[in-house]
Amino acid sequence: MSSGHGASGPDPSDVRFEHVPETDQSFENALAKARAGERLSVDDGVELLTTGTDSEGIDPGRKELVLEAADRRRADVVGEDVTFVANLNNNVTTACNTGCLFCNFKDTAHRFETGGEEHGGFTKPPAESRRIVEETLDYGISEVCSVSGLHPAFALDDEHHEILASYDRPAQEVNYKPPERYEVDPGTYLEQIDAMSVGGVHLHSMTPEEAYHARRGTDWSYESVYRKLREAGLDSAPGTAAEILVDEVRDVICPGKIDSAGWVEAMEGAMNAGLDVTATIMYGHVENERHRVMHLDVVRELQDRTGGITEFVPLSFVHQNTPLYRRGVVDGGASDAEDELMIAVSRLFLDNVDNVQSSWVKYGNAKALKLLNCGANDLMGTILSEEITKRAGGQYGEFRSVADYVDMVSAVGRPLVERSTDYRRRHRIGPDDPPFGPHLGPRADGTPMLSRSPPSVTADDD
Numbered sequence: 001m002s003s004g005h006g007a008s009g010p011d012p013s014d015v016r017f018e019h020v021p022e023t024d025q026s027f028e029n030a031l032a033k034a035r036a037g038e039r040l041s042v043d044d045g046v047e048l049l050t051t052g053t054d055s056e057g058i059d060p061g062r063k064e065l066v067l068e069a070a071d072r073r074r075a076d077v078v079g080e081d082v083t084f085v086a087n088l089n090n091n092v093t094t095a096c097n098t099g100c101l102f103c104n105f106k107d108t109a110h111r112f113e114t115g116g117e118e119h120g121g122f123t124k125p126p127a128e129s130r131r132i133v134e135e136t137l138d139y140g141i142s143e144v145c146s147v148s149g150l151h152p153a154f155a156l157d158d159e160h161h162e163i164l165a166s167y168d169r170p171a172q173e174v175n176y177k178p179p180e181r182y183e184v185d186p187g188t189y190l191e192q193i194d195a196m197s198v199g200g201v202h203l204h205s206m207t208p209e210e211a212y213h214a215r216r217g218t219d220w221s222y223e224s225v226y227r228k229l230r231e232a233g234l235d236s237a238p239g240t241a242a243e244i245l246v247d248e249v250r251d252v253i254c255p256g257k258i259d260s261a262g263w264v265e266a267m268e269g270a271m272n273a274g275l276d277v278t279a280t281i282m283y284g285h286v287e288n289e290r291h292r293v294m295h296l297d298v299v300r301e302l303q304d305r306t307g308g309i310t311e312f313v314p315l316s317f318v319h320q321n322t323p324l325y326r327r328g329v330v331d332g333g334a335s336d337a338e339d340e341l342m343i344a345v346s347r348l349f350l351d352n353v354d355n356v357q358s359s360w361v362k363y364g365n366a367k368a369l370k371l372l373n374c375g376a377n378d379l380m381g382t383i384l385s386e387e388i389t390k391r392a393g394g395q396y397g398e399f400r401s402v403a404d405y406v407d408m409v410s411a412v413g414r415p416l417v418e419r420s421t422d423y424r425r426r427h428r429i430g431p432d433d434p435p436f437g438p439h440l441g442p443r444a445d446g447t448p449m450l451s452r453s454p455p456s457v458t459a460d461d462d
Contacts, residue, residue, distance in 0.1 A: 015329075017248055021289040027052035027062060034069045034348045037076075045293035049345045058337045070344035070375030077347075078354055078377045082409045083419040083426070086402070086438035086449070087143035087204075087381035088136045090129055090196060093186050094121030096149030097175060098209075098256045109152050113181050123151065126187040126195035136384055137199045140437055140444030143381065143421045144196050146205040147240060153179040156214040156225060157190045164217050174217035189214045190232045197233025200442035202421045205234060208266030209241035212258050222269025230273055236421055237270040239263075239279035239309070245298040246291045253285060253324065264302055271308035276422050279309050279353070283342060284317035284334030285324055292342065296349045303352045310422055311355035311378060314342045316362045339363060340374045347375030355423060360400065360408075369412050378419075379405065382438075382449060401449045402429065402436040 023043035030047035033040055040048075047053060051062035095109040111119040124132070133144055148154075152175050155161045164176035171177055179185040186192070189206070197203045206214070206229055208222075215225045226237065243253060245260040258266070270277050279299045283292050303309045317333040324330045334342070347356050358376035360368040361383065368379060382400050400408075402418070409416040410431045418427045420440055427439040438444040 019290045021046050040349050042293050045349045046290050049289040067344050067374045070347040074375045080414050081417040082414045083378045083417045085143050085381040086141045088141050088384040090146050092148040093123040093151045094149050095151040114183050123184040123186050126191045130195040133196050137443045139449045140441040142441040143202045150213045151186050152177040157188050193232040193234050202235045204236045206237050207241045208263045211266045222266045223272045226270045226273035236276040239277050242280045243282045244287045244291050245295045249287045249291050271306045276310050278311050280313040282315045312353045313357040343371045343374045343376050406436050
């Protein structure tokens with residue numbers, strides 16, 4: 001990842017990190033440990049991710065050895081199946097004041113106030129979320145994924161509203177303004193969860209950052225918050241908002257977010273409340289290879305303690321339209337070789353997480369398929385709406401039908417399997433048995449998803 005200098009933003013030369021990609025280990029020893037299935041150290045991971053710190057750049061021959069080891073490990077751990085989930089993304093609001101420099105999804109929240117400035121964002125009240133999910137169930141989805149901005153009027157429940165409103169300066173102290181200040185009331189988190197948890201669909205929502213927002217200004221534990229959310233219908237929690245779980249990186253790219261310890265605490269709270277979780281990494285911006293492996297180490301230690309992480313999702317930074325790019329802090333994202341090595345080292349380092357995902361949204365079809373030979377086994381979901389990456393400048397669309405999956409996975413000669421969110425239910429889809437549609441959703445019967453036009457999944461009113 002290279003950096004450039006922009007006149008309107010921070011000088012990349014001002015970014016100095018304590019942790020650097022240097023080790024006393026050798027690439028050959030690290031590779032031997034990986035091939036033998038031994039648990040890797042952080043130094044081992046750095047050697048594999050850099051293809052050796054003894055030389056600059058990525059060595060093509062060494063890279064192929066790492067990819068080969070990861071592909072073998074993938075086959076040993078999960079076999080040849082390529083999995084996907086039939087899902088809908090229903091993001092509730094783009095209103096957010098966190099100010100993460102890698103994000104272009106949010107819209108400054110004051111614009112959403114009655115009489116505020118024009119903006120291109122949206123807020124969906126609970127009734128709108130329920131309508132969207134109800135209509136989309138007919139397409140055969142088994143999962144609703146919802147990740148949203150931190151709207152100042154969003155509170156866990158009515159009690160939380162009262163607590164936040166009792167502060168002398170709630171906007172400044174706890175990022176709170178009452179719903180009546182806004183053109184559209186987002187409802188409470190419990191109301192939104194209840195609205196989207198309909199018809200037996202699996203609801204995957206409430207990132208650590210959202211859980212923090214749902215307990216801000218209180219002494220509530222993450223576990224207690226997630227228990228209330230689970231009672232309202234939440235089934236699992238996405239481990240996004242992780243970015244890089246090293247605070248010296250977070251201080252640069254998302255100083256307004258929870259720190260690494262807060263992310264871990266929230267994930268533990270979710271799992272203690274009985275929820276499965278996922279884990280992610282968002283790489284290819286200001287961080288270096290040691291930061292990436294330190295992040296993997298945090299995830300592996302968390303999984304050692306809890307066992308509740310169902311998949312790991314590497315997310316390559318989409319730089320276009322983001323403040324990091326506009327301000328000249330970065331001039332691009334990760335290279336193809338870096339993407340391949342990130343997937344591979346994730347597979348080799350995370351010896352206690354079975355599933356590693358390749359994202360067609362982040363990588364595009366061709367590279368996403370290539371990454372299935374670098375250690376990944378999952379090809380994410382149908383995603384009837386994908387707003388976050390699209391707003392950041394992603395170029396790869398926002399929907400894949402089951403027939404699209406059949407075409408893609410047949411091209412690499414691997415079996416295609418529809419899965420549930422938790423990977424516990426599976427349905428094999430043969431390439432010679434059309435028509436192709438989902439089978440695991442509460443209303444799924446194998447009918448192709450595109451037999452009707454996809455529903456409208458953005459609100460008409462902002």
